[in-house]
Ligand code: ADP
Ligand code: MN
Ligand code: MN
């Protein structure tokens with residue numbers, strides 16, 4: 001008999017930012033298939049998802065990948081259900097209306113590697129600051145790139161696990177990095193981002209380095225915040241062949257700024273200031289190649305005769321990709 005370790009992973013009920021939780025289930029002679037993962041339960045009173053009196057919440061496996069960091073192991077992404085089998089209020093994935101996987105998402109996940117002793121990004125001296133922003137973006141060399149061992153190990157782990165990472169880069173602030181994940185289907189894109197985050201947290205543990213997902217961990221100082229740009233398309237956008245379709249979709253975002261910002265991550269007013277390649281949280285704008293706009297139309301779109309995708313630059317690094325995707329789908333569907 002062979003034994004496998006299945007790490008059941010879910011999102012807790014903390015507000016305004018949900019965190020990853022997980023626990024291990026040992027299975028005998030496990031097939032490796034999602035359909036052979038049984039439902040499980042956990043103590044919701046310890047995760048802000050239930051009261052002590054009736055504390056059980058259910059874990060429904062929805063996505064499985066091999067766990068490259070453990071022997072004979074898998075990572076099992078789960079939705080949280082109430083004891084009666086209905087979706088828990090914290091379950092953003094269940095709100096996604098994209099049953100035919102017509103929506104494709106590419107998320108650009110930015111984050112800081114965080115020194116738990118100095119409580120500053122990697123590369124920051126214990127006292128004071130490193131040289132101002134400028135040399136760090138896409139940098140190489142020990143003066144400017146900090147924590148490469150960690151992010152390389154993370155990239156390999158993601159690829160070994162079968163996550164569709166499309167690239168990584170050092171970001172504008174010291175100790176800040178990015179990975180991009182693309183998937184056809186909003187749910188899978190969200191699953192893969194959460195699993196990518198999970199692997200990064202686990203590798204960080206090994207190095208004693210925390211991952212700071214906050215969108216503006218250095219506050220009002222002159223350092224970039226962290227985003228999670230959401231690149232999206234559906235058949236209509238991919239085959240539009242018309243500027244009018246792009247204008248119509250972009251305009252449909254204007255009256256629902258509040259609804260979008262609500263799910264674009266905590267403290268986004270600190271990040272969306274109009275500086276550091278962002279648009280003000282109070283405005284709505286879009287434009288070709290415009291990195292100071294709320295929504296950027298990539299320059300390839302007009303070049304390809306007005307077909308392709310859009311980039312909503314407002315979601316931040318701590319946002320839930322499920323909720324971001326669900327809201328974008330709702331707005332785009334209202335336009336077309
Ligand atoms: P930048 O940093 O210039 O904004 P990146 O290369 O970091 O761009 O990210 C662009 C993202 O757009 C990639 O993750 C890619 O997967 C995604 N993308 C490309 N084409 C599409 C498409 N048709 N639909 C959705 N996302 C797309
Ligand atoms: Mn127990
Ligand atoms: Mn990018």
Ligand code: MN
Nearest residue numbers: 108110171178
């Ligand atoms: Mn970036």
Ligand code: MN
Nearest residue numbers: 108229311313
């Ligand atoms: Mn981008």
